[in-house]
Amino acid sequence: MRSYTDEGIVIKRHNFGEADKIITLYTKSLGKITLMARGVRKLISKRAGSLDLFNQIKFHAVSGRGEMDTLTEVCLLTNYSAWKKHLGRVNIAYQLCELVDKLTADRQSHPEIYSILSLFLSQISSLGADWELKIENCKLKILTELGYWHEDKKHMGNLDDLIESLSERPLHAHKILIRLR
Template identity: 40%
Template sequence: MRSYKLTGVVLKNKDLGEVDGIVTLFTKEIGKISLKAKGVRKIKSKLSGHLMPLNITFIQAVQGKGSLDTITGAVSKEHFSSLKGDLKFLSFAYFFLEIIDKLTFEKEPSEKIYDLLIKGLQLLDSKNIEKPEILKTAFSYNLIKILGHKPKIDSCVKCSIPFNLESKKIGFDLNLGGAVCKSCNELNNKDTLPVSFDSLKVINAFDKCDLKDISRLIMKEKYFREALKIINSFNYYIFEKDYKSENLIEIIKTF
């Protein structure tokens, strides 16, 4: 049986029978993969500590007879312990894991997604983030972009007229995946959300800035809110997924 090595972030664990588990990772080498972890739920398991969600772990696996390959060895190289000790940051980290799990397919490698995930987790672990909600949206934006749905925001998606400070009554057409000018913005189009030029600038910053600089952006709160609403609605519109971790984020906010 062929054995191989991977490095990846553990996205989730699932029980399999009495003592085994299925571990899903997003790896540098082959993207998302689910592997069988034998005996991982036994108290004395040597593997379990290394296979906790969020860990970056070196994996050795062997090709299985069934649909899943089996983990034969695991050593975690990063636990993000600072992040794990803080419920608020942890809830955002779970969102990163969940959105990557839900929007990617198995064995489709993407170094860009891997790097985005590592960078997002490192930033949360540094706790040097004032507004994790903005980081979360920038993270979603970048993932949507890597997956081939970059929204068009610098000019009208229908007539290509560029936007500027004078542009009024701009809309964001979820179906067309971009902003529409006043003349092209049909009334009563349920797929179009109002958006201001300044909010488009926030989205542009998600596109151009490094993730670590996002929370340092200076912009009025209402423009951030509007940009967040656009990106989150666009995400739901394209992929039609709900994220359990968003409930967790809301609950923890009220503590």
């Protein structure tokens, strides 16, 4: 059995069975990975709080016989509790995590994407009136790093439409923010 340790940001999660969750992380060295977190939905689970969306964690995982690796240890690095109480700021974070999830392939390492995502999540609490411009710039940085955009090219039109056409799947987070206004 192969095991590994890395840092990652929780970009997606959903329930599986009665006590488990499937967690999608964007990691520093492996890129996007999906792990089975066994028993984290139980009331006595010590790992459950560390696996909230947008948390930055250090983790240990084991490769199993199945398709999905199993999460064995979790250490919370940052939980961004300062802005998680504000629905608008949570939606901003969700937009970026959704973008990273839809446009990156599993186990394709892009350390710069991890750095961009980590830096932006740490700056969400200090976003001012120009927050929409900062989100667009962050999305363009991610698209540029993934090779979908050239940094010298000017952006015209709706960036979310471009992202939807690239991923061939609809985005949901930006629509929620529009309803909140």
